[in-house]
Amino acid sequence: MNCRILAAFVFLLNGCAQSSADVAEFAHEWGQTRRGQRPAVQRKPCLLISSMRLSEISSRIAAANPAVFEGPLEISKFCIGVNGQLSGADARSNPETLTVEFSAQMLERATTDDQLAAVLSHELAHVALQHQGFGEIPPRAGTDALFLEIQAESKIIQSRIVELAKSKAEPEKIFALNAEFSVLLGKMNRRIDEIYGEENAHLNWIEQEADEAGAEFFVRAGFEKNAFVDILWATGKGEGEDRNACSLLVEAARTVGTAERRPLRGNKNHPTTCWRVFHLIVDEWIKAHSGQVN
Numbered sequence: 001m002n003c004r005i006l007a008a009f010v011f012l013l014n015g016c017a018q019s020s021a022d023v024a025e026f027a028h029e030w031g032q033t034r035r036g037q038r039p040a041v042q043r044k045p046c047l048l049i050s051s052m053r054l055s056e057i058s059s060r061i062a063a064a065n066p067a068v069f070e071g072p073l074e075i076s077k078f079c080i081g082v083n084g085q086l087s088g089a090d091a092r093s094n095p096e097t098l099t100v101e102f103s104a105q106m107l108e109r110a111t112t113d114d115q116l117a118a119v120l121s122h123e124l125a126h127v128a129l130q131h132q133g134f135g136e137i138p139p140r141a142g143t144d145a146l147f148l149e150i151q152a153e154s155k156i157i158q159s160r161i162v163e164l165a166k167s168k169a170e171p172e173k174i175f176a177l178n179a180e181f182s183v184l185l186g187k188m189n190r191r192i193d194e195i196y197g198e199e200n201a202h203l204n205w206i207e208q209e210a211d212e213a214g215a216e217f218f219v220r221a222g223f224e225k226n227a228f229v230d231i232l233w234a235t236g237k238g239e240g241e242d243r244n245a246c247s248l249l250v251e252a253a254r255t256v257g258t259a260e261r262r263p264l265r266g267n268k269n270h271p272t273t274c275w276r277v278f279h280l281i282v283d284e285w286i287k288a289h290s291g292q293v294n
């Protein structure tokens with residue numbers, strides 16, 4: 001899923017933890033599939049081309065996950081459809097406007113509804129988890145003094161931007177603060193890279209979290225698990241990745257019961273396809289949630 005988050009990196013914080021039956025039943029490392037109270041949504045007219053397939057699948061996912069898709073996240077409030085301008089096999093989400101858009105090619109690439117449900121679930125997870133700005137903080141960064149210091153600074157700038165916008169100050173002042181704000185976001189991302197010892201750690205973590213929560217929505221709605229894996233391979237960037245070699249790693253972890261050899265996570269904006277597949281099958285479905293998914 002070559003999804004990118006379109007949301008302007010404007011909203012910060014929104015800590016975490018909305019407790020619900022979902023959380024208790026399916027606790028991930030981060031223990032949540034929906035994050036805090038959502039910031040005010042920018043409602044815009046939905047200009048996407050509607051698709052019967054997408055609307056049926058999204059209704060099914062929402063119906064199976066009522067604790068998530070209710071209130072401000074009621075599925076009827078989403079704008080889900082095809083964007084004719086989007087090239088390649090692509091799907092993207094915008095948490096700020098509750099939009100999930102697909103390219104026409106992605107709809108063709110996902111040959112079964114189960115495969116399409118996997119892509120859609122992943123994108124819906126980005127929205128439910130409010131992946132914009134630093135609404136989410138990777139676990140180790142949440143206890144890192146330097147990260148928290150930069151974050152505190154960025155929150156001050158953020159509130160000044162809001163004040164200036166409210167008082168209709170000259171746009172130049174707001175632009176200047178926005179620029180300062182982006183510098184701080186860059187610093188936060190670099191600090192996360194240092195803490196985790198990998199490049200693009202924050203983006204990778206967001207994608208991991210969307211896979212975890214998305215797969216949870218997907219499994220609960222009764223879709224076929226293999227389809228999730230198939231569409232990851234069918235759309236993954238995976239240059240030089242060998243599905244057979246990856247399957248051997250998964251099988252080894254399955255038989256021994258421990259994951260001694262793990263695939264490389266990579267340093268792109270998504271983890272490698274093998275890493276994602278391994279994480280889903282071994283870490284999530286075999287280990288963490290075997291009671292729920294098997």
Ligand SMILES: [Zn+2]
Binds near residue numbers: 001003004
């Ligand atoms: Zn994604």
